[in-house]
Amino acid sequence: MTERKAGDVLSDGALDALFAEARFAEPDLPDGLTARILEDAQMVQAERLAAEARPPEPVRRASLWQRFVRGIGGAPALAGLGVATMAGLWLGVMPPAFVTSGVSAITGTTTSYSPYMVDSTSAFDFIVDETSSTGG
Known part of the structure; x- marks a missing residue:
């Protein structure tokens, strides 16, 4: 055959x-x-x-967001980054006592932190003070 x-x-x-x-x-x-x-x-x-x-099916390009998520490892990695970000934000805003006491021991200061403490001066106030003292 x-x-x-x-x-x-x-x-x-x-x-x-x-x-x-x-x-x-x-x-x-x-x-x-x-x-x-x-x-x-x-x-x-x-x-x-x-x-x-039959004509070939068109190739769909992934969006920038889809390529970013795929590049970091997919949805599980994105969720992990989100949780780590929120934990870091929470520790930055409301640090626990052992963190502030550890910082005080390292730096030798006894400053207490308050989440309600706000600096009322702006960056522009320093510029005005600087120009008035130089006579300009």
Whole structure:
């Protein structure tokens, strides 16, 4: 029999020749079986040709946000970064006593921290003071 590679498409004449060769090699093959095999082969070829004629699906580019999330490791990594950010913010705003006492021991100061302490001076006040003292 003729050697064939997967994916080869044969013309009708080539298929007929192939089946004639198969009938000659196996004369006991019933005629109905050969006809069904031929119909199946033609159907598979038609499907392959239709698939090749279809235009390829458009490639969708990922947005900047999707590429960022994929780059850091996906949704679990993003959730971990969010939790670490919130924990750092909470410790910065309301530090526990052991953190403030440790800072006081290292720096040698006894400053107490209050979340309600607000500096009422703005950066522009220092600029005004500086220009008035230089006479400008």
